[in-house]
Amino acid sequence: MKKATECVQAGWTPAKGEPRALPIYQSTTFKYENSDQMARLFDLEESGYFYSRLQNPTNDAVAAKIAALEGGVAAMLTSSGMAAVFFAAFNICEAGGHFLSACNIYGGAYNLFGVTMKKMGVDCTFFDPDKLTDDEVKALIQPNTKFIFGETISNPGGAVFDIERYAKIAHEAGVPLIIDNTFATPVNCRPIEWGADIVVHSTTKYMDGHASCVGGVIVDSGNFDWLAHADKFPGLCLPDESYHGLTYAKDFGKFAYITKATAQLMRDLGSCQSPQDAYVLNIGLESLHVRMRQHCENAQKVAEWLQTRPEVGWIHFAGLPTDKYYPLYQKYLPKGGCGVIAFGLKGTREEAVKFMDSLKMINIVTHVADVKTCVLHPASHTHRQLSDEQLREAGIAPDLVRLSIGIEDASDIIADLAQALDALQQSK
Numbered sequence: 001m002k003k004a005t006e007c008v009q010a011g012w013t014p015a016k017g018e019p020r021a022l023p024i025y026q027s028t029t030f031k032y033e034n035s036d037q038m039a040r041l042f043d044l045e046e047s048g049y050f051y052s053r054l055q056n057p058t059n060d061a062v063a064a065k066i067a068a069l070e071g072g073v074a075a076m077l078t079s080s081g082m083a084a085v086f087f088a089a090f091n092i093c094e095a096g097g098h099f100l101s102a103c104n105i106y107g108g109a110y111n112l113f114g115v116t117m118k119k120m121g122v123d124c125t126f127f128d129p130d131k132l133t134d135d136e137v138k139a140l141i142q143p144n145t146k147f148i149f150g151e152t153i154s155n156p157g158g159a160v161f162d163i164e165r166y167a168k169i170a171h172e173a174g175v176p177l178i179i180d181n182t183f184a185t186p187v188n189c190r191p192i193e194w195g196a197d198i199v200v201h202s203t204t205k206y207m208d209g210h211a212s213c214v215g216g217v218i219v220d221s222g223n224f225d226w227l228a229h230a231d232k233f234p235g236l237c238l239p240d241e242s243y244h245g246l247t248y249a250k251d252f253g254k255f256a257y258i259t260k261a262t263a264q265l266m267r268d269l270g271s272c273q274s275p276q277d278a279y280v281l282n283i284g285l286e287s288l289h290v291r292m293r294q295h296c297e298n299a300q301k302v303a304e305w306l307q308t309r310p311e312v313g314w315i316h317f318a319g320l321p322t323d324k325y326y327p328l329y330q331k332y333l334p335k336g337g338c339g340v341i342a343f344g345l346k347g348t349r350e351e352a353v354k355f356m357d358s359l360k361m362i363n364i365v366t367h368v369a370d371v372k373t374c375v376l377h378p379a380s381h382t383h384r385q386l387s388d389e390q391l392r393e394a395g396i397a398p399d400l401v402r403l404s405i406g407i408e409d410a411s412d413i414i415a416d417l418a419q420a421l422d423a424l425q426q427s428k
């Protein structure tokens, strides 16, 4: 199926007499005929539902749709994008482990990697994906390095990650590449086709698309050969004593990674998505391909217009031929990137705040990537825990304004921005 068809049709295929719309299995538990059937489920000898923390039919249908969209073999929904990022990482590393991450990533992930996982004994080295040569990146890889992490399009800076290049470096080192594909969505880029092994999303953003539900997902390509690097990944390649000694990579083949994430991490750490939220997410997915087209078309118009305004000091939007990332954009995102534009106004930080406060239709919200155009100043909002130096390290200028372009009529978005810029001029 083509991606547009998968958005609408994949995941839930009702049999005769079953509901056409994806049903919400609002149940924690599932019934079986006898104790032996239950026991086999608990031992992972049979697949089936027994408790919604681990698996639920509504969630599984939505996960299957996203796996199809990304071209993966299996997926698992999580309660948030942060849970997806953490589980994706923690599923293949533990205390004493190490990984590499692009420095220009989502602020929450930056903090998770640099602070919280460090407390768990997992070390992260941040690298600048645009400044280092291949050899310089390889020099950062240690014997205990477990994976490399980057975002297809970085939040909020709009940098495009060279997925193919980093997949090659990771694979030469015998480790997988994990890509956060939240901003591009599989409609615009499928990282697995470029060599990524595992893909994560905050489904809170474009996938849900309506700012309704917080959620996340992990998709596994099934391509990484864990057993070929068994010494690095004991969790997948040695017997799990909490499951009577089964070995994920041997017993579940291409499904090893997601099976372990479900059976072990979801079992022990929770963070499952509710079936109700998965249902809402699925409604969002049904129009993802249509919305992404409009987000990108509108953002292109707004970015080109912003470029003509004398108040705008700089603008990062990979769809502009003048943008530093335009060559990577043409390679990875030929149909469009996303609706997010980062820009800075000539003038002070206070003036940036005044500009945002003058907007009428466009709201200031701690959100991005939904149907309503919104704006945020990371230095005073989402990233306020970071120092100016850390901000710059994360690729975020202190004056950066993040504009998330919705699917309204582009002329109304531009009119609101224009009147706010005019108001700023008049106040000078």
Ligand SMILES: *Cc1c(COP(=O)(O)O)cnc(C)c1O
Binding pocket: 080, 081, 082, 083, 085, 106, 108, 109, 151, 155, 180, 182, 183, 201, 202, 203, 204, 205, 214, 215, 216
């Ligand atoms: C928002 C976001 C996250 C975190 O997702 P939540 O759903 O807010 O937990 C992770 N990565 C990226 C790129 C994001 O934009």
